[in-house]
Amino acid sequence: MGFVNTLQIGLTGISCLILILLVWQGRGAERLAALALTMLMFGSPLVDTEFRPGMVLLSTTALVWLAWLSLAHDRWWLILAVALQGLVVATHLLPFLEPETRVWGAVTVRLALWVALMLIAVLGVAEARWAPYARRLRPLS
Numbered sequence: 001m002g003f004v005n006t007l008q009i010g011l012t013g014i015s016c017l018i019l020i021l022l023v024w025q026g027r028g029a030e031r032l033a034a035l036a037l038t039m040l041m042f043g044s045p046l047v048d049t050e051f052r053p054g055m056v057l058l059s060t061t062a063l064v065w066l067a068w069l070s071l072a073h074d075r076w077w078l079i080l081a082v083a084l085q086g087l088v089v090a091t092h093l094l095p096f097l098e099p100e101t102r103v104w105g106a107v108t109v110r111l112a113l114w115v116a117l118m119l120i121a122v123l124g125v126a127e128a129r130w131a132p133y134a135r136r137l138r139p140l141s
Helices: 003-025 028-047 052-072 076-097 103-130
Strands: none
Touching: 003 028, 003 103, 028 052, 028 076, 028 103, 052 076, 076 103
């Protein structure tokens, strides 16, 4: 097994643990964010074919979802998650500008942004558990 496969398996395992942590220890906003991140994590391999607009659509959907959550709930981590996901969407647009020269660079940046997003999700659990403003119950509408 090569380094890339080991890295992929490791990141997938850690990401799954963080998503479980979001659902288990988070509140409503964190659980809905976990749903969006799970959609990204498991949906990406399904649409990552020659049809690049599928990845753009998936990433943009997650961006809109996280943006809605950040506006509906008092969570700093969601604002950071929206910023990172916005960068991910921007990296999807690079290959459209210069088809083959920047593809691997964009993929590498997306991987680094995913790791940052997972670290922010861990902070989100801490915010949901201990921030006084996160304890207030708010409707999802």
